[in-house]
Amino acid sequence: MSRPRKWKRVCSMPESDLFGPLVQDVHEREVVVMSIEEFEAIRLIDQEGLTQDESAARMDVARGTVQRLYSDARAKLAESLVNGSVLKIDGGDYQLYADQDSRRGCGQCRRNRCGRRVEE
Numbered sequence: 001m002s003r004p005r006k007w008k009r010v011c012s013m014p015e016s017d018l019f020g021p022l023v024q025d026v027h028e029r030e031v032v033v034m035s036i037e038e039f040e041a042i043r044l045i046d047q048e049g050l051t052q053d054e055s056a057a058r059m060d061v062a063r064g065t066v067q068r069l070y071s072d073a074r075a076k077l078a079e080s081l082v083n084g085s086v087l088k089i090d091g092g093d094y095q096l097y098a099d100q101d102s103r104r105g106c107g108q109c110r111r112n113r114c115g116r117r118v119e120e
Contacts, residue, residue, distance in 0.1 A: 037092045055070075
């Protein structure tokens with residue numbers, strides 16, 4: 001029996017979940033799917049400037065897991081940009097921060113932007 005997957009903690013859902021070339025045949029292009037937790041790894045490391053260790057603590061997983069998520073996410077971003085593919089952010093094994101965990105969040109993400117709470 002395999003080990004059950006661990007839920008990764010995610011601060012918020014992305015505002016947009018579909019990215020791609022600005023052409024009319026966008027629906028005929030290959031779609032690259034990035035998971036929500038891969039998106040969160042990119043957000044924490046590249047946007048917030050956290051280390052992999054700090055990101056792992058936020059996501060409540062091991063550093064190696066964040067390293068794998070980050071590597072996979074970067075490969076998918078590169079594939080989408082270089083090949084002109086559509087990038088869709090969807091799926092994964094994640095949980096949004098609960099209200100009592102809001103102190104663990106960044107304080108700058110969409111959940112807590114400008115001190116106001118955005119309903120999800």
